[in-house]
Amino acid sequence: MSTGMTYVITQKCVGTCDTACVDVCPCDCIVGPVPLDQLRAVPPRERGRAFPGVQMFIDPDECIDCGACIAVCPVDAIVADSDASADDLERNARFFTRARAGAGSSGDATRSRRARSA
Numbered sequence: 001m002s003t004g005m006t007y008v009i010t011q012k013c014v015g016t017c018d019t020a021c022v023d024v025c026p027c028d029c030i031v032g033p034v035p036l037d038q039l040r041a042v043p044p045r046e047r048g049r050a051f052p053g054v055q056m057f058i059d060p061d062e063c064i065d066c067g068a069c070i071a072v073c074p075v076d077a078i079v080a081d082s083d084a085s086a087d088d089l090e091r092n093a094r095f096f097t098r099a100r101a102g103a104g105s106s107g108d109a110t111r112s113r114r115a116r117s118a
């Protein structure tokens, strides 16, 4: 279900998940199931094996539709919600439903704030 124009990360992200989009997002609304520092501790080429099925998601309540993330994605995984498949929209909705319902549990989503700890 879409509520106005926003962007959606599709399953093309799975197996790449390099988090380039996170660095350019002006409002830190790109999140994932694995804390960013844990994800980045594993080389991008090994992430698919270390975290099977992992991908990032865009919080539709926070995204300002600037489009900056689209240009940096190496696998063109980010599309307008009107171009996303029903499956990708459902995965996105399910991710945020669980994240919000499970806030505080060990398995909840961790907002991927940019950790610029050089």
Ligand code: SF4
Residues within 6 Å of the ligand: 007, 024, 025, 026, 027, 028, 029, 030, 058, 062, 063, 064, 065, 066, 067, 068, 069, 070
């Ligand atoms: S469109 Fe802009 S605000 Fe939305 S997720 Fe991409 S970079 Fe962030």
Ligand code: SF4
Residues within 6 Å of the ligand: 009, 012, 013, 014, 016, 017, 018, 019, 020, 021, 022, 055, 056, 072, 073, 074, 075, 076, 077, 078
């Ligand atoms: S830039 Fe593309 S492949 Fe990389 S994490 Fe973002 S959506 Fe996934």
